[in-house]
Each structure stands twice: as structure tokens, then as C-alpha cells.
Amino acid sequence: MAQPSAGVQSKLTMVDVRRMLAVSVQSRARTPMTQLDKHIERVQDHSDKNSIFRQLRQNVILKEMSEAETAELAPQLVVVDCNKGDLLLHQGVYEMEQYFILDGILKRVVTSPEAKEMILRFAGERDIETSYAAWRLKNQTPYSIVSVTKARVVKMPLPDWVNFIGKHLPLKQSFEFEVTRIMSDIMAHTITLHLLDAPGRVHRFLRKHAELADHIPKKELASYLNMSAETLSRLKHQGKI
DSSP states (O other): OOOOOHHHHHTOOHHHHHHHHHOOOOOOOOOOOOEEEEEGGGOOOHHHHHHHHHHHTTSTTGGGOOHHHHHHHGGGOEEEEEOTTOEEEOTTOSOOEEEEEEESOEEEEEEOTTOOEEEEEEEOTTOEEOOHHHHHTTOOOSSEEEESSSEEEEEEEHHHHHHHHHTOHHHHHHHHHHHHHHHHHHHHHHHHHHHSOHHHHHHHHHHHOHHHHTTSOHHHHHHHTTSOHHHHHHHHHTTOO
16 A cells, blocks of 8 residues: 655644544455465364464453353454455445454554545554444444554454453453553554654654564554654664664
8 A cells, every 4th residue: 555755744734633533435446365264173283273372362352261261262263364465454344353463563554535544553463453443333444454564363253252252241341441542542642643753753652662663664664653764764873763
């Protein structure tokens, strides 16, 4: 997907941000995602299956599940192997899924009708991605979810996930708390784009997301921080970050 130029980024205003966060457009025609879907229960390689379950037990939401709950959830989970740039969720659709990230990095991107794009967040291994708030409000998805790097995620239909956590209230509470935390982080990031200078934005990201810093392509990170890749590189060479 095309990234905004440095000139466009430098003129991004709070009005632009509000419009981009509010917009819900119909899904555009895109190249189909190159991926390999497989239900966990059908994985023949036992070492691979064990690795998947081990990673799931490290997930920010699933780590508290009992063995019985894991056994109940597993048949509903599909493993997806993604290439860089693969689109997992289209902006503007009603069919939604819940994602648990095993490896790699995803990004949440909102696109305006004028094709301006803004990265709202990155999510790495042990994290989740979801459109739970839109689903609860019966809205279309207000953003896309895209693979930034080669990634492996586990997914299931969002209505099925909601049904599952409805039977396991501690898990539901943990999940809804995490969704609220994510939304709060996105709002805080959006505000700091206008309150902090370029070095301040980089330092804030490094402080809050140190585990992702070395794995996100510089062009993607620069876009997220509302600056050009050249500016990001110059700040590094000048020793300001």
C-alpha cells in the first residue's frame, strides 16, 4: 500500500486524524492474501503443533487459560502464515475475526476516502488484533489489519470468540481490559503526534515499544511517527535518538 509522502505527512492535522479515525469505507479491490490456512487440530507435524500451543500459552490474553479451556478453544482456531504486506482484515467490512499473533508484526491502518493512510498501531508476538469495538457497535471495520513482516497468527471468527469468552468470564474481563488499553494507547499516540517534536516521538516509541523497534522496517516506523524515513535516519545519525 502506498505510504503518504513526507510533504503530506507534515501537513497532517487533528482534523485529518479525526476524519481518518471516523471514516468507514467499502473494501477496495486488492491482491488476495498469499497465506496458508490450517486448523490446529489438522496439523500433522507434532513438533509444529506443540510449538503453536506453547506460543498460544504465552499470549497476553490466552496465558491464563486452563488446559480444559485450551482444549475447548483449539478446534475453532486456524493458523495463518502471512507474507509481508498480506491483508488480514479489510477496512469497511462486517465479517470480522479475532487474531492472536505467534510470530512477526501486524499493523492497524486507517485509510481516508482521499487515500491518505495512517498507521494506528503495531502488534507483535504474544499480542492480539481485533475489531471487537466495531463488532459490538454493529459497525463496519474502521481500519485494515496488515502484515508488516512475515508473520504467523492464529485466528477465529469474532462472533465465535465472543461466544467463547461469554462462557469464561475471567477471560472476557481480561480481553475487554486489553481492548480498552489498546484504544487508550492509540488515542495517546495520536495526541503525541501533535504535542511532541520528531525526536520526542521516537523516544516515546522506544520507551513504550522497545521490543518492536528493531523489527519494524524504518519506512513503516517513520510513517507511524508522522515523519519521513529520511528524517528518521537523519535524527539517528545526528545522535538525537
